[in-house]
Amino acid sequence: MASNSSPPVVVGVDGSPSSLGALDYAAQWAVRRQTSLRMVNVLARPYHAFPYGGFLILKPDEQLRAAADARLRELADKVRSERPDLTGVQAVTAIGHSAAVLIEQSRQAAVTVVGCRGVGGFEQLMLGSTSAHLAAHGHGAIVIIRPPLAVAPGPVQRAPHRTLGPILACYDGSPASVAALRFAAGEAALRDVPLTVAHVYERDEPAAKQLLIEAVAPWADDYPGKPIELRPIYSQHQPQYALLEASRHAALTVIGARGHSGLTSLLLGSVSRYLIHQAYGPVAVVHPAEQGKEGK
Secondary structure, three states: OOOOOOOOEEEEOOOOHHHHHHHHHHHHHHHHHOOOEEEEEEEOOOEEEOOOOOEEEOOOOHHHHHHHHHHHHHHHHHHHHHOOOOOOEEEEEEEOOHHHHHHHHHOOOOEEEEEOEOOOOOOOOOEOHHHHHHHHHOOOEEEEEOOOOOOOOOOOOOOOOOOOOOEEEEOOOOHHHHHHHHHHHHHHHHHOOOEEEEEEEOOOHHHHHHHHHHHHOOOHHHOOOOOEEEEEEEOOOOHHHHHHHHHHHOOEEEEEOOOOOOOOOOOOOHHHHHHHHHOOOOEEEEOOOOOOOOOO
């Protein structure tokens, strides 16, 4: 059982279908890790712009704040009733820029979970740019829920996020991808599902295979999960498409926040950003320990 000092699972909630899917996913994560869940709703600071330049930051409307607090408490009560095995649920309404608030919250989080975009709700918290900014500058593991929930008439339906499929770790030998691999292995062990380690190469398949063997060699014999699949993937200048296809059957795709420059780069640029917006399931972007506390 987790102690009171265990870092919580933080989730950004704005009332949109995407964020409600993220909330459900984060609650599962908190139960699995036997830690608390912290729900964070961010209200933007209103301001008045003057005709000839400059602006004045205003105090948030008290009625808007009260409505946001009430809705968040309602969601928290619902989560508590649906998941009595959670060790605790916190509901936090913050004022400021959504990405900046969640980046700060991620400093002390086991993992930080957000939807990939918002469609209305409290303050349209997750609008793509927030998710990408958080993934690039957050701390530890940032989980982006892909795909978003479909908007349909009637009650909101939760996304059927798969939890029993394999965990896919994208590896290129960089410190960030080492952190991503370690995080992916730990999550696969917790879920008792297979671990797949993928490396995209352009020319040398034997070297790619050897890179993967050396990546898992220090701990493979003691790995408590299912068998590990080492998957070198050939791609001619299109690593993002190769990894997108690899994500098709993964319960979670894990990438490093920074990687080597060049073809197999996994930095939060073309490849990571592409996966955040296009992957077939949730994506975890893991920052090395020196950039932020890793989710454990």
